[in-house]
Amino acid sequence: MINEQLLNPKSIVVVGGSDDVQKPGGKVLKNLIDGNFKGNLYVANPKLDEVQGIKSYKNPQDLPEVDCAILAIAAKFCPQTIELLAKEKNTRAFIILSAGFSEENEEGAELERQIVETVNSVGGALIGPNCxxxxxxxxxxxxTTPIPSLDPKGCDFISGSGATAVFIMESGVPKGLSFSSVYSVGNSAQMGVEEILKYMDESYDPETSSSVKLLYIENIDKPEMLLKHASSLIRKGCKIAAIKSGSSEAGSRAASSHTGALASPDVAVNALFKKAGIVRCSGRDELATVASIFMHPELKGKNIAVITHAGGPAVMLTDSLSNNGLDVPHIEGPKSDALLEKLYAGSSVANPIDFLATGTAQQLGDIIDACENDFDNIDAMAVVFGSPGLFPVYDVYDLLDEKMKQCKKPIYPILPSVINVKDEIEHFLAKGRINFPDEVVFGDALAKVYNTPKPEAENIVIPEVDKKAIRAIIDEADNGYLAPEKIHALLDAAGIDRSKEGVIDTVEAAKEMAKEIGYPMVMKVVGPVHKSDVGGVVLNVMNEETVVAEFERLIKIQDTYAVMMCSQHKGTEVFIGAKREDKFGHMVLCGLGGIFIEVFKDVKAALAPISTEEAHEMIRGLQSYGIIKGIRGQEPVNEEKFADAVSRVAALMTVAPEIFEMDLNPLLGSKDAVVAVDARIRIEKEM
Known part of the structure; x- marks a missing residue:
């Protein structure tokens, strides 16, 4: 795992170092030399006594003791070289640039296993291979290049892809984004993104550590570790943004439930990131832009002043902000009028604040001061200022820098003229500033940052459930779908309200059940997946004659082996489901129920366990929340009881991880109750 020899080695050997700087072994050596590495630098090369002016050892056996080894040799030679260095040269940190390991074939994977075993045996740290x-x-x-400007308060960047790490740095550096450290984990043989982040959490010092972490992830192998340490860092004051690639799925998966059809690995990633407070980005430029926003003071409210000398970018930025839940509020009143008097005729301060192409640095300063001090409905400022190339704008950018130092409200500089005023922008960036060259990319990113929730509390309070009763049912159950009576017992043990019901398979039993339940009631088939599609649901059963007739019809429907009878409830159909996702645990979903879940697919998902507060957030995040609240005289769904049911389903999953899929569809929600009227639970135990 990460150690001092990896972080701050007193000596480094480049195994496979070369004079050819177009090869990895040559280029990494040049970068070490150009970076003025302060320790002892060695090379191991079987053909040369000196490489790029550095002493080279033809036989690694002749090397002195060395803290860190960077290997750029063929994969097949790596295990024996690492064995020598680890056991005889006291080397405790290894960076393997070479490819040809588990990413290629099983032979490569075996070489990788040998290396990890050796490194672990001496308590060493391994980065790579293939990084x-x-x-x-x-x-x-x-x-590789670029070698970005390194700043202790810059970004810590962990990437699962070396090439992508380069491209993301290339996106960020021209904007003025600085970096504190970069880890390319490659095949993650010993340490992946999760382990590096774990170290950053456990070693975090608010005085000296970077508070911005960027992640590029191709595979989340340890979601629990990622969730724990990302949320911990964010609670300590850090900000984290990540790309998780590989989110699409080719083709459709066969699913036996609504939950199975809607829940996917990517939904699980979204749920994990949301629970941790990670801002999820979809591409390199967005990640670099979000990171740049992180480098500014935190946005405390959603009201943005758009300050511009060009109409088009201001309109596009306003659209971007407004379409993503932020506001560009109207500015008016005496203080607005006083500001307008300081600007040229034709200017507007209504917001966007347009002070025309001829606007001056002094006028920009007046506008910023007014937004900072006079307009209480403004939380931050986005300043769009480029140039048609007629005159230099150093004075504007110098003023912008000064105002950013003075103001408590965030100021985001959008400087789009990257050619016309290239020198002025470089002058601005040299002051440690960052540029957002595209107003729409910025607007979308700012909204994403603002709309990402804070991480869940470290200790989540969940409802009490009858664990003993739940385990008794699950332990006795076989793989497959639970019988209705077992489902009823599980729901009761979890404290989830359900309708009064029973399952029968004879006419006489149907008559007795009707007397027990009472009218009106519902009858539905047991067996077919989609009951409505086969005519297997009967509502408003009001008498024994109908019970008999409908039983005889229903029992003959294909795949039916029994009939369920239950009390009939009224209300809005809602849905709760759960699905076990490999490595992530259980996802719990909620939304409108019945056929609406299939049509609208309007659901929210979270990872169990789920507090009632998080359940409320899920419900309120639904596009259909207006229906749940009650609209145009329609009775609302009791949100407290709906949220409680969501939290209880999640609690059930934690006690019974053998549940693979669960559907409560529908539950009927009224102002007084939320009652499950149909349920399916599938058990899948590891064999």
């Missing part, structure tokens, strides 16, 4: 290396303020242990 571009490690970069921090102590050494440039990468074979």
């Amino acid at each position: 571009v290396g490690v970069l921090n303020s102590n050494y440039n242990g990468v074979f």
Whole structure:
């Protein structure tokens, strides 16, 4: 795992170092030299006595003791070289740039296993293989460019892809984004993104550590570790943004429930990121833009002043902000009038605040001061200022820098003229500032940052359930769908309200059940997946004659082996489902129920366990929330009871992880109750 020899080695050997800087072994050595590595630098190369002016050892056996080894040799030679270094040269940190391991074939995977075993046996740290290396303020242990400006308060960046790490840095550096460290984990043989983040959490110091973490993830192998340490870092004051690639699924998966059809690995990723408070990004430019926003003071409210000397970008930015839940509020009143008097004729301060192409640095300063001090309905400022190339704008950008130092409200500089005023922008960035060259990319990213919730509390309070009763049912159950009576017992043990019901398979039993339940009632088939599609649901059964006739009809429907009879409730149909997702645990989903879930697919998902507060957030995040609240005289759904049921389903999942899928569809929600009237539970135990 991460150790001092990896972070701050006193000596480094490049195994496979070369004079050819177009090869990884040559380039990483050049980067180490150019970065003025302060420790002892060695090379192991079987053909040369000196490489790029550094002493080279033809036989690694002749090397002195060395803290860190960077390997750029063929995969087949790596295990024996690492064995030598670890056991005889006291080497405790290894960065393997070489490819040809588990990403290629089983033979490569076996080489990788041998290496990990050796490194673990001496308590060492391994990055890679198949990576571009490690970069921090102590050494440039990468074979790529660019080597970004390193700043202790810049971004810590962990990437599962070396090439993508390069491209993301190339997106961020021209904007002025700085970095504190870069880890390219490659195949993650010993340490992946999760382990590096775990170290950053456990070693976090608010005075010295970077408070911005960026992640590029291709596979989440340890979601529980990622959730724990990402949320912990964010609670400590950090901000985290991530790309999780590979979100689409080719083709459709066969699903036996509504939940199975709607729940996917990518839904689980979204749920994990939301629970942790991670801002999920979809591409490199968005990730770099979100990181740049993180470098500014935190946005405390959603009201933005758009300050511009060009109409088009202001309109596009306003659209972006407004369409994503932020506001560009109207500005008016005496203080607005006083500001307008300081601007040229034709200017507007209504918001967007347009002070025309001829606007001056002084006028921009007046506008910023008014937004900072006079307009209480403004939480932040986005300043769009480019140039048609007629005159330099150093004075504007210098003023912008000064105002950013003075103001408590965030100021976001959008400087789109990256060619016309290239020199002025470089002058601005040299002050440690960041540019957002595209107003729409910025607007979308700002809204995403603002709309990402804070992480869930470390200790989630969940409802009490009857664990003993639940385990007794689950332990006795076989794989497959539970019988209705077992489902009823589970719901009762979890404290989930359900309709009064029973399952019968004879006419006489149907008559007795009708007397027990009372009228009106519902009758439905047991067996077919989609009961409505086969005519297997009968509502408003009011007498024994109908009970007999409908039983005889229903029992003959294909795949039916029994008939369920239950008391009939009225209300809005809602839905709760759960599905076990590999490595992530259980996802719980909620939304409108009945056929609406299939048509609208309007659901929200979260990972169990779920507090009632998080359940409320899920419900309120539904597009159909207006229906749940009650609209145009329609009776609302009792949100407290709906949220409680969501939380209880999640609690059931934690006690009974053998539940693979569960559908409560529908539950009928009224102002007084939320009652499950149909349920399916599928058990899948590991064999």
